[in-house]
Amino acid sequence: MAYQKGIIKADDQSITKLYGERTGQVSCQYLLPHITKTANILDVGCGPGTITVDLAKLASEGQTIGVDNSEGIIKQASTSFPPAEVPNLKFQVGDATDLKDFPDSSFDIVHAHALLVHIPDPVKVLKEFYRVCKPGGIIALRENSPSVVLSLKPDLPGIRGYWDRALVMIPKMGGHPAAGVDLEKWAKEAGFEENRGELAVSTGKFWSPSHLDRVSGPAADQAIQYGMATKEELDTWAKAFEEWEATEGHEWVLEAGELLCWKGK
Template sequence: MSTVIPNSKAASTSSSSVYASNHDAATLRTHEWRTVANSAAYLIPYLKPDMKILDVGCGPGSITIDLARYVPDGYVIGVEYASKPLTAARLLAEKKQVTNVQFAVADALDLKEYADNTFDVVHAHQVLQHVPDPVRALREMRRVVRPGGLLALRESATMGWYPRLKGLDQWYDIYRKVGKGLGGNPDPGSYIHVWAQEAGFGREDITCSAGTWCFSAPDERKWWSDIWAERVLAASYVEKAEQGGYCTREDLSRIASTWKAWGEDKDGWFTITHGEIICRK
């Protein structure tokens, strides 16, 4: 049985994102790796086949399309502030023959395309850290969730690595400074439940958990190190880092080399801890 997905109103949003990476090729490859299993497993127990889901900040759509498989009698709409990654998302859905999914441009701070109380679940993965007003975004997400529905959020909280290379320490320092300088909130996973309360959820309506990514096997290290060696030299990131006065291109070139060296270390380990919350409206 085919699923009819309601069309959103025509969107003409201007970007409210403060995203440092600007959807460069390496960043999109990072995001395409994400699935429900490795990035939203905490949500799986709550999913039902007929749910209507909004995936905010969907990027190239890998989680969005995966969510659609969990709701075969429902549908998922993935939204992103820019159209650039949505081309890849639509192509991926076509390739995987997932038809109960749709992608559209929409602003997390003003989801005006969608009416109050529309969705059973609103989901966002590593989005709030790139939004200048995360509490306002949460209020908008809460608005479009139906009474009794869920808001599911996951944000990075901490990063750790071995060996403790000076270049990676410098990378993390610059990463945080660039994010904060643009108006973002790097690694907010340990306090997203506080934002949720400010957005109108009661503390008793919020369930907290934590999840991790770990890159340590040889193929994992190579993939992660190659991605980051490329990401730190992406033109948009270099421009923002230099204009902010946080480093030079030469600094970033040395950091890229350090990422390569870490990837070649047989004892290399990199982990990201995420804060996760399920909020019931």
């Protein structure tokens, strides 16, 4: 949750393992029916590209661009999904707060998944999304709300303790524990309803994978270095996640907010 301050790197193995399980089918059900074959798509905060590639395949006659502020993760995505395999897809380094490489009204769809939760000024980002989206085009956003836990099975004190600490750290690092809840408010502040723009807001479920790699190994050493946790706490949390992973039927579900905006013409 600390990408903006450079404490957590988007291409850390513990991070890419968390995000690598995300796909278009898992994360974009609310958007998929609106993607046409000819759509030009910008996926901001694309990470390892596992969602981006699915969007590109659906819009096979358009162009899809994945943007992320981490050079390392862009190299990883470009290697995983080379042009020879997906010719209408490319990845490039970019800043969500300043999409200067893209002119006004460039894309039919501007998409972001679990990005704004990490951004200190989400409204500034959404104004950039609005700018590069074509009139009549779609801005699609899906954000989890870390503060809203819908289900934790088994409900282990160690995991609750870990997550309570995370919820304290998120705002300190410039993030938003209720990002999914705040989507509609941010969209209105960014002017998404101007020129008769339309908003459709819904809620869904965000299945979180294990965070064992975030509380053990190099990531644990980093947490200790930055004063985010003690070794004793990390050991307790790691044991809890090991027990959680070994339990049949385990799940950890957060609330997700989903928003579609049809930009006014």
